[in-house]
Amino acid sequence: MVTAAQQQTASTPDASRTFPRDFLWGTATAAYQIEGAAGEDGRTPSIWDTYARTPGRVRNGDTGDIATDHYHRWREDVALMAELGVGAYRFSLAWPRIQPTGRGPAVQKGLDFYRRLVDDLLAKGIQPVATLYHWDLPQDLEDAGGWPERVTAERFAEYAALAAEALGDRVRTWTTLNEPWCSAFLGYGSGVHAPGRTDPVAALRAAHHLNLGHGLAVQALRDRLRADARCSVTLNIHHVRPRTGSDADTDAARRIDALANRVFTGPMLSGAYPEDLFKDTAALTDWSFVRDGDLTTAHQPLDFLGVNYYSPTLVSRADGSGTHTSDGHGRSAYSPWPGADDVAFHQPPGDTTAMGWAIDPSGLYELLRRLSSDFPHLPLIITENGAAFHDYADPEGNVNDPERIDYLRGHLAAVHEAIRDGADVRGYFLWSLLDNFEWAHGYSKRFGAVYVDYPTGTRIPKASARWYARVARTGVLPGA
Numbered sequence: 001m002v003t004a005a006q007q008q009t010a011s012t013p014d015a016s017r018t019f020p021r022d023f024l025w026g027t028a029t030a031a032y033q034i035e036g037a038a039g040e041d042g043r044t045p046s047i048w049d050t051y052a053r054t055p056g057r058v059r060n061g062d063t064g065d066i067a068t069d070h071y072h073r074w075r076e077d078v079a080l081m082a083e084l085g086v087g088a089y090r091f092s093l094a095w096p097r098i099q100p101t102g103r104g105p106a107v108q109k110g111l112d113f114y115r116r117l118v119d120d121l122l123a124k125g126i127q128p129v130a131t132l133y134h135w136d137l138p139q140d141l142e143d144a145g146g147w148p149e150r151v152t153a154e155r156f157a158e159y160a161a162l163a164a165e166a167l168g169d170r171v172r173t174w175t176t177l178n179e180p181w182c183s184a185f186l187g188y189g190s191g192v193h194a195p196g197r198t199d200p201v202a203a204l205r206a207a208h209h210l211n212l213g214h215g216l217a218v219q220a221l222r223d224r225l226r227a228d229a230r231c232s233v234t235l236n237i238h239h240v241r242p243r244t245g246s247d248a249d250t251d252a253a254r255r256i257d258a259l260a261n262r263v264f265t266g267p268m269l270s271g272a273y274p275e276d277l278f279k280d281t282a283a284l285t286d287w288s289f290v291r292d293g294d295l296t297t298a299h300q301p302l303d304f305l306g307v308n309y310y311s312p313t314l315v316s317r318a319d320g321s322g323t324h325t326s327d328g329h330g331r332s333a334y335s336p337w338p339g340a341d342d343v344a345f346h347q348p349p350g351d352t353t354a355m356g357w358a359i360d361p362s363g364l365y366e367l368l369r370r371l372s373s374d375f376p377h378l379p380l381i382i383t384e385n386g387a388a389f390h391d392y393a394d395p396e397g398n399v400n401d402p403e404r405i406d407y408l409r410g411h412l413a414a415v416h417e418a419i420r421d422g423a424d425v426r427g428y429f430l431w432s433l434l435d436n437f438e439w440a441h442g443y444s445k446r447f448g449a450v451y452v453d454y455p456t457g458t459r460i461p462k463a464s465a466r467w468y469a470r471v472a473r474t475g476v477l478p479g480a
Contacts, residue, residue, distance in 0.1 A: 017416040017477040024127070024427030025472035026088030027081065027449065028384055030134040030178070032064045033436040035094060037071035041109035044100035046136035047146070047187075048439075051194035062442025068434050068452050071113065078120045080450060080459060081433065084469040088127040090383060090429050091117070092134035092178065093163055102138035102155045106162040118170045129429075130167065131175040131234065132160055132217060135183055135194065142195050147183060147206035150289070153213035160217035164224040172229050175306055175383070176217045179236040180210040180264055182329075185336035192330030192440055200338035201285050208290055211267040211298040218300035233268060234306030234383045237261050237371065238313045239363040243346055248317035252343045255280055256315050259337055269375055271299035281339040304426060306383035307371065309411075310355075311348065312363035318344040328357055330440055354388040354445055359407055361414035368418035368425060379424045385411050386431035388438070388445040393460055399451040404464040412477050430468055434459070 032048045052063040070077055081089055095102065097110035118128045133156065141152050160176070177183070186193035189203035218231050225231075238260035242249035258277040266273045272295055278287060311328060318341075327345040329336060337343060348358035364385070371380055387407040393399050412428065419425050435448035443454055449465035452458070471477055 016479055017413060019416060019475045019477070020419070021475065022426075023475060024088050024381065025086055025475075026090055026127070026129065026427060026429040027084070027086050027433040028090035028429040028431050029070070029092070029433050029436065030131075031092045031094035031097070032067070032134070032136045033432075033438070034068045034070040034434055035097075036064065036066040036069045038063075038065045040071065041097070041113070042100055042107040043094065043097040043110065045139040046094070046096045047139055047142045047194035048136050050139050050142075051196050054196070057196060058440050059442040059444050062437065062444075064437045067437045068454075069457050070434070073457060074113075074117050075120060076459065077433065078117070078124060078126070080461065081121075081126055082124040084449070084461070084465055085473045086126065086469075087472065088129055088173075088427070088429070089121055089433070090129040090131065090175070092131040092136075094136055095133065095159055096136060096138040099159050099162060100138060100140075102141035102152075103158070106166065111166045114167060115170070118167060122170065127173065128171045129173045129175065130163070130171045131178050132156075132163060133176065133183075134178040135187075137195075146188070146195060146197075147209050147213075148188060148199075148202040149205075150209055150212070153209045153216055156213040157216035157220045161220040161224060164221050168221075168225045168229065172226070173232070174221055174225070174229065175232045175234050176214045176221075177210060178234045178306075178383075179308060180207065180214070180233075181236055181238075181260060184210055185259070185338075186329055189338060190330065190332040190334045190336035192332050192336075198332070198334040200335070203336070203338055204281060204285055204287075205289050207263050208267075208287075208294070211264060212294050214268060215298035215300050218302070219297070222300075230303035231300070232302050232304050232306050232381070233264075234308060235261070235264055236308040236384075237265075237367055239309070239367040240313045240315060241348075241363075243314055243316035246317075249315070252315045252317045252340075255340045255343055256313065256337065259340060260313070265374075267295050267298040269299070269302075269305070269378065271295050284338055302378065304379040304381050305371065305375065306381055307367070308384035308431075309364045309367055309382065310385065310387070311353075311357035312360050314346045314348045316344050316346060318342045328355075353407070354390055355441075357387075359387070359410070361410040364411055365414040365418050368415065368423040369421065372418075372423040379426045381427040381429070382415060382425065383429050384431040385428065386447050386449075388447045391435070391446045391451055391462060393451060393453065397460060399460050399462040401462045401464045404449075404462070405467050406480075408464060408468060409477065409480065412471065416477060
């Protein structure tokens with residue numbers, strides 16, 4: 001069945017599309033995935049260092065100890081961005097590099113790394129967009145209980161204050177959390193992400209304290225940043241579709257939407273948890289860890305919402321034809337969906353990426369339209385979108401990746417159509433600048449616009465990087 005959105009995004013496949021003149025074009029990375037230098041200049045282990053070094057957790061035993069060595073090759077990487085002509089770079093700060101134990105004063109050598117990086121970005125006309133947390137919780141804080149404990153939210157606000165005081169004169173745009181759903185439900189529910197715990201109640205507690213930590217961090221940022229600074233959060237909003245129009249499948253989609261999306265958009269954007277989430281999880285917890293005033297704190301004014309999108313989610317009421325381990329987030333004997341054991345996940349139809357994720361730009365169109373309807377006064381920025389494919393360098397040293405170009409063309413067309421139909425989308429960040437450590441997949445999946453030869457660290461811009469550079473420079477999406 002072809003949806004109206006699919007018809008719209010495919011209606012003029014050969015026509016060029018022009019984006020708004022002030023549309024922000026960027027690329028993105030995350031600290032643990034690229035920096036390396038895991039033990040240098042005072043940095044201590046994060047939960048991902050511990051997780052990756054635990055046998056059986058990460059494919060091939062890979063770790064982020066070296067990653068793409070961005071900590072030492074950052075000048076080369078900034079030069080690549082300048083060559084590609086992107087207007088902004090979204091990167092994350094490594095909490096254990098700045099505040100090794102998650103408490104106390106900052107380590108100046110860690111901050112100096114980010115000062116140098118930001119200064120070089122600004123010198124080359126690239127806007128820095130800093131994310132405070134992209135999953136690398138200091139191991140000391142996990143040892144004290146991690147995100148299921150309230151104190152972690154309080155420590156996060158203190159860390160946010162340190163970062164703002166050090167970099168607020170250079171960085172105008174800040175993001176508190178990247179994909180807190182993954183932190184809570186993959187880290188503490190299914191265990192396929194660090195710290196690898198498998199406790200559904202801990203996952204729900206973590207979700208709440210991530211909401212609280214976000215609000216406390218925004219307050220800390222606002223207290224220390226310039227008046228024109230911008231604060232945001234990035235959510236991996238799941239575009240959930242029922243497999244059929246039956247009441248049972250529609251209710252399954254509602255359950256997953258509550259656990260995947262509204263558990264965060266409710267407190268952060270509306271100041272309340274959805275009542276159906278409480279009912280769905282009542283057998284697990286009474287949510288007594290939510291204290292008076294928490295939701296007011298979580299609900300802070302934001303300048304935009306960061307949206308990460310890769311693929312839609314297809315669900316039904318469990319009938320034996322699906323499984324919670326096929327939800328695209330990694331296989332585990334434990335579910336990341338507390339209170340939803342009667343929901344089955346299905347592979348959406350169509351082509352897939354090397355991650356096995358369905359390629360479906362219509363999901364992005366529909367998601368942007370929904371968010372614009374639900375939160376009409378909140379601008380949107382695509383903070384991650386991209387795909388992994390089986391890339392390789394040919395004998396001449398070139399990396400041709402036509403599949404990624406097709407993927408980007410389709411998804412950018414969906415963004416353009418959403419803008420045309422009223423969605424307030426202000427920018428797009430390609431994931432990722434570099435091939436890198438892809439979490440539990442290690443170095444087996446390549447998302448980068450720039451190919452990295454891991455033994456040597458050599459960077460090779462792929463054909464898709466050159467293609468994206470033209471789009472970013474001109475603001476025009478060419479037809480097929």
